[in-house]
Amino acid sequence: xxxxxxxxxxxxxxxxxxxxxxxxxxxxxxxxxxxxxxxxxxxxxxxxxxxxxxxxxxxxxxxxxxxxxxxxxxxxxxxxxxxxxxxxxxxxxxxxxxxxxxxxxxxxxxxxxxxxxxxxxxxxxxxxxxxxxxxxxxxxxxxxxxxxxxxxxxxxxxxxxxxxxxxxxxxxxxxxxxxxxxxxxxxxxxxxxxxxxxxxxxxxxxxxxxxxxxxxxxxxxxxxxxxxxxxxxxxxxxxxxxxxxxxxxxxxxxxxxxxxxxxxxxxxxxxxxxxxxxxxxxxxxxxxxxxxxxxxxxxxxxxxxxxxxxxxxxxxxxxxxxxxxxxxxxxxxxxxxxxxxxxxxxxxxxxxxxxxxxxxxxxxx
Numbered sequence: 152x153x154x155x156x157x158x159x160x161x162x163x164x165x166x167x168x169x170x171x172x173x174x175x176x177x178x179x180x181x182x183x184x185x186x187x188x189x190x191x192x193x194x195x196x197x198x199x200x201x202x203x204x205x206x207x208x209x210x211x212x213x214x215x216x217x218x219x220x221x222x223x224x225x226x227x228x229x230x231x232x233x234x235x236x237x238x239x240x241x242x243x244x245x246x247x248x249x250x251x252x253x254x255x256x257x258x259x260x261x262x263x264x265x266x267x268x269x270x271x272x273x274x275x276x277x278x279x280x281x282x283x284x285x286x287x288x289x290x291x292x293x294x295x296x297x298x299x300x301x302x303x304x305x306x307x308x309x310x311x312x313x314x315x316x317x318x319x320x321x322x323x324x325x326x327x328x329x330x331x332x333x334x335x336x337x338x339x340x341x342x343x344x345x346x347x348x349x350x351x352x353x354x355x356x357x358x359x360x361x362x363x364x365x366x367x368x369x370x371x372x373x374x375x376x377x378x379x380x381x382x383x384x385x386x387x388x389x390x391x392x393x394x395x396x397x398x399x400x401x402x403x404x405x406x407x408x409x410x411x412x413x414x415x416x417x418x419x420x421x422x423x424x425x426x427x428x429x430x431x432x433x434x435x436x437x438x439x440x441x442x443x444x445x446x447x448x449x450x451x452x453x454x455x456x457x458x459x460x461x462x463x464x465x466x467x468x469x470x471x472x473x474x475x476x477x478x479x480x481x482x483x484x485x486x487x488x489x490x491x492x493x494x495x496x497x498x499x500x501x502x503x504x505x506x507x508x509x510x511x512x513x514x515x516x
Contacts (some may be wrong), residue, residue, distance in 0.1 A: 183402065203498065204366075208264040211261040245315075321346060382459075398428070415470055417453060
């Protein structure tokens with residue numbers, strides 16, 4: 152199947168381009184999706200909660216020069232390399248690595264994300280899932296069997312971990328592929344699938360749930376490797392183990408509260424989890440992030456950084472009237488930093504999707 156795309160995708164693209172998109176996410180209980188953590192913590196039933204959100208990353212495949220690959224993405228300088236020499240340590244290295252896996256030379260990959268660059272919303276993983284879905288769509292057009300969502304997740308995760316240089320979790324890829332409001336329980340992969348999906352809120356509750364959420368971009372990009380590496384290194388060396396036990400328990404309690412739409416207690420458990428993480432890494436929040444968190448607590452809401460923090464976004468949960476009050480408080484805080492602001496957000500239940508289009512992109516890259 153992988154060799155088939157190299158031989159046929161260019162002919163397919165002459166008749167129209169392929170477009171795929173996948174949602175970003177907000178989360179709690181991240182890092183527990185890394186095997187370094189969930190294997191030693193297996194006795195506590197470790198899990199991660201995430202909400203796929205309506206900030207989607209779109210990937211388009213267009214024809215390009217023979218034996219070359221070009222990648223264009225908002226916020227990055229376009230890059231062109233021969234497929235065999237494409238660098239995986241480049242800012243767009245994950246995309247080059249995926250293209251190399253599929254032997255996709257002679258292609259222009261255009262990435263357009265509706266989330267701020269490096270906002271800690273899982274945008275790179277959403278782009279990876281969307282790119283794989285675009286290639287999968289080409290299989291389908293050519294009469295081959297397309298990839299399942301599970302296959303897309305496993306390919307994206309394996310390639311990302313192989314080029315990242317640090318352990319990587321699965322939750323970003325899962326949210327991008329499946330969408331929805333879910334808890335992901337981590338299992339022993341030798342016994343079969345190492346993730347189990349549990350829907351926390353059904354789609355019919357999505358409209359009301361929007362009123363219980365707020366998302367803010369803090370105006371500075373995050374760098375997840377630094378924070379994640381410190382969490383991993385400290386855990387491996389035997390430090391903070393009891394605190395990670397507490398993170399597992401907080402996350403489980405949070406999921407139970409959200410499933411009952413008990414947002415008052417969900418806020419309590421979220422604040423407990425955030426406090427534990429700040430104890431392990433006090434610099435996980437910057438000055439603006441600390442002010443946002445404190446404001447949420449004062450207004451009876453829960454707040455947490457997305458992903459591994461260190462910049463990017465903060466999200467909050469709470470009863471609708473408390474969230475409404477908090478929005479006004481957060482707007483005042485965010486006004487003091489250039490580029491910061493609230494992001495309108497709601498759950499995305501669609502997950503990844505792909506299609507072939509006959510019209511070509513109008514934007515010049």
